[in-house]
Amino acid sequence: MLGKFFKKPGPELGDRVPPGQHLTNGFPVLTYGDTPQLSADEWEFKVWGLATPKTFTWEDFMAMPQHEFTADFHCVTRWSKLDVKWTGVKVTDFLQQVEIDPKAVHVMEHCYGGYTTNLPLEDFAREQNFFAHTLFGEPLPAEHGGPMRLVVPHLYAWKSAKWINGLEFLDKEESGFWERNGYHKRGEPWAEERYSNALF
Numbered sequence: 001m002l003g004k005f006f007k008k009p010g011p012e013l014g015d016r017v018p019p020g021q022h023l024t025n026g027f028p029v030l031t032y033g034d035t036p037q038l039s040a041d042e043w044e045f046k047v048w049g050l051a052t053p054k055t056f057t058w059e060d061f062m063a064m065p066q067h068e069f070t071a072d073f074h075c076v077t078r079w080s081k082l083d084v085k086w087t088g089v090k091v092t093d094f095l096q097q098v099e100i101d102p103k104a105v106h107v108m109e110h111c112y113g114g115y116t117t118n119l120p121l122e123d124f125a126r127e128q129n130f131f132a133h134t135l136f137g138e139p140l141p142a143e144h145g146g147p148m149r150l151v152v153p154h155l156y157a158w159k160s161a162k163w164i165n166g167l168e169f170l171d172k173e174e175s176g177f178w179e180r181n182g183y184h185k186r187g188e189p190w191a192e193e194r195y196s197n198a199l200f
């Protein structure tokens, strides 16, 4: 009888919040270091490494198909925000304009300000991943990565690089900033891949 009053959170939400996370209604800002301030006009995006080098401008990105995305956002520091609404360009659409060497298996994301984060090509080249320039219908604020950031919804949010300005294609795994500083290499929230055991 009592059990009826002590149920776990409704399955609607329970199913969507990974273990060890709590929900937040706000949208906390998590940045290591200073917030770069740059306009869309100044923003540039490069690919290099095991891909034919190429530079993209803001206009190049605006000319690609634009989509709206609704995605949950999970920070390894244990907050999650559900149903974040973004507008931007699918990674898979962007990649149609990049000539990747078949030897490439890994990607390093580079950012204005020097932040880096890495992921396997198969985690990067997913239909669900996107470059975002709009958040809840407004231009993406600088503190959330504006003018442009990456969003990788299926991994912890440190993989979602703010102020992204380049991709380096690699033939092996290399570690980005947090990965070198004790975070897990892959960071899958449902498996609680938070930190690498060597350091924590």
Ligand SMILES: Nc1nc2c(c(=O)[nH]1)N[C@H]1C(S)=C(S)[C@@H](COP(=O)(O)O)O[C@H]1N2
Binding pocket: 027, 028, 029, 030, 031, 032, 033, 074, 075, 076, 111, 112, 113, 115, 143, 144, 145, 157, 158, 159, 160, 161, 162, 163, 164
């Ligand atoms: N360039 C850059 N990107 C970054 C970070 C950062 O410090 N610098 N922090 C990461 C972390 S740990 C998280 S949780 C999210 C936070 O995004 P938000 O500040 O928009 O909430 O951005 C990720 N992308």
Ligand SMILES: [Mo]
Binding pocket: 030, 075, 076, 077, 157, 158
């Ligand atoms: Mo984070």
